[in-house]
């Protein structure tokens with residue numbers, strides 16, 4: 669039995685990236701693993717436009733916490749296995765504070781494996797995602813914790829590990845996404861790429877038609893080649909990094925306050 673922590677910046681990020689793997693590890697794998705979910709924010713500004721301003725903040729945080737609990741209960745993961753870091757949605761920075769908090773959390777939990785959003789080779793260049801991935805990698809690479817877990821990145825353009833699933837398993841993702849009712853405006857937009865993406869990944873895995881893709885990070889020099897992305901991946905990542913179009917939509921008064929503080 670292994671202890672595995674799935675980090676996510678917002679409460680719905682794991683569904684379209686790791687839904688099948690989490691389900692397998694939590695329910696079907698022979699020696700069921702100890703699965704933890706660590707959410708950096710509660711996604712409390714994750715609604716588009718000023719018409720939703722009255723719901724943003726604490727109210728949306730509560731709703732999205734409930735949505736996350738409901739989705740994880742499909743995998744049999746209870747609320748006590750879900751931890752929140754309570755960073756502000758849209759304002760996750762890569763700094764000493766988050767590195768220290770993640771190190772302390774990892775030192776307490778001592779996972780065998782961690783999953784995090786890809787911070788370098790990705791098409792999803794959301795600041796919260798990039799900084800979450802960076803901070804977790806920094807803690808492990810610089811040995812700020814007194815053990816070395818295996819690290820995988822999801823939402824990567826440079827995968828070296830694939831987890832296969834069948835066509836009928838798409839219903840699992842539909843069930844998971846249905847729990848995130850407040851996020852349909854975004855999920856519907858991202859979802860149309862899900863089938864083709866998982867089909868392309870599935871073509872790399874013998875015996876499977878669809879697959880989730882991950883990048884296992886090899887920390888030691890002797891494995892350096894295994895980390896090497898192709899030139900196309902490097903170019904694509906650079907292109908995506910120059911157009912970060914996902915931003916939390918803050919209420920006007922908060923927006924002005926944040927601007928004054930230089931946080932936006």
Ligand SMILES: [Zn+2]
Pocket residue numbers: 677678681794797
């Ligand atoms: Zn997200």
